[in-house]
Amino acid sequence: MLVTRRTQMSKKKEPHLNPEQESTENTAPQEATETSAENVVDSAESDTIAESPESIQAALEAEVAALQDQLLRNQAELQNFKRRMTEERIRDRVLANVELVRALLTPLDDFERGLLSEADNEQVKPHLKGFAMIRNSIIEVLKSQGLEEVEARDRPFDPKVHQAVATEKQPDIEPGKVTEVYQKGYLFKDRLIRPAMVKVSE
The missing domain is CATH 1.10.287 (Helix Hairpins)
Known part of the structure; x- marks a missing residue:
């Protein structure tokens, strides 16, 4: 009885694969390899595009x-x-x-x-x-x-360069004119270093 069962088990056939299944199993590793290769090529092409001569030149020019x-x-x-x-x-x-x-x-x-x-x-x-x-x-x-004397006598009074220390009324002189200079004034290189001290008519 045991011999018969062993014989029957030994006679069992391996599962039979049809041609399409065999083709699918054989081509699957090949397709995976091709896909991986394509990805590598795409990556290389991307790197090549990113580092093209035009882009390198533009970066250098910038x-x-x-x-x-x-x-x-x-x-x-x-x-x-x-x-x-x-x-x-x-x-x-x-x-x-x-x-x-x-x-x-x-x-x-x-x-x-x-x-x-x-x-x-x-x-x-x-x-x-x-x-x-x-x-x-x-x-x-x-x-x-660069020293210059400030013009004062008989000139109109100019508060920028004259300092009035006295005034007087004179009918024959118009108001606001310098009638006397007590101390000369000076400019040095167009800069006032001392105003002229004067008397001014009213």
């Missing part, structure tokens, strides 16, 4: 343009810095000269007052000529450096 723009900005900043430094040095020199010139005005005023007060003294007249020459030489040197 980078060059950015660098050129930054270079121009740096050059402009450098020029502005140099200009500011030059202007500051000039301003510092001018300010230093202004203080020096302003300090010299008081001795010049003393020279002028001394020359006027002793003009009638015959004994000192020869010395006054020498003092006048020294004063005039100093004035000429200062004028060559």
